[in-house]
Amino acid sequence: MRFHTRKWVKPEDLNPNGTLFGGRLLAWIDEEAALYTTIQLENSKVVTKYMSEINFTSSAKQGDIVEIGIDVKKFGNSSITLKCEVRNKMTRETIITVDNIIMVNLGPNGKPAPHGKTKIEFVKDRLGE
Template sequence: MYYVATKICRTSEIGLNGNLFGGTMLSWLDEAGAAFAGYLCRAPAMVTLKMEEVLFRRPVKISHHVRIYASVQRVGTTSMTIDVEARRFDFDQDLEELVCSTRMVYVKIDAEGNPAPIDSRLRDSLDQSLAEFARH
């Protein structure tokens, strides 16, 4: 998996039980996944087609740092399937702990919002694109 983003849980994102709202976590995963897919597809416009089963494994509390990781599972004609997971970082133990995971499908779109083809060379050069992403 490739590191994509870090989010810090704020007081305004906490629900009645003292945990991060699930919807906030989903928006973090969606934004990070779309940015990852867009980078790899060299496309400024990637939209979410679907989010598969989401597993909320552990709570996130105020001031927790959440690192988001992603990996490509499949590249189609106009879509890319990505596994996305969030890991809570424990500074004291220098340890990451999985808190949420899902699989998402993003579609490349054109200026009118219609599905647009992903460059077929991407499938051939995916390893190179991922290596570039890891360097940035």
């Protein structure tokens, strides 16, 4: 799994227990999935269709740094299915896993549209370096 983004847990990210608020973490995951999908499909018009059950296995506290990892599970006709792991950079413990996040590619009319992608592409591959 490639870990693309790091977030610093700040006071505004905490729940009443003094640990990372799950809703904040889910928002970070959703944003990361959208950014990843936008880059892979080369289209900024994407939406989250589905997120499977989530499994919190540990937490983070103020001052910790968390890393968000995304991998592609499969490419559909108009969708891409991702998996996600978030880990605490300080302790290396997994905080949460999400087995399936389905992101949908939209056309100019706002409806699902084929994206024509079948494999992960890296920017260096697109540039022909």
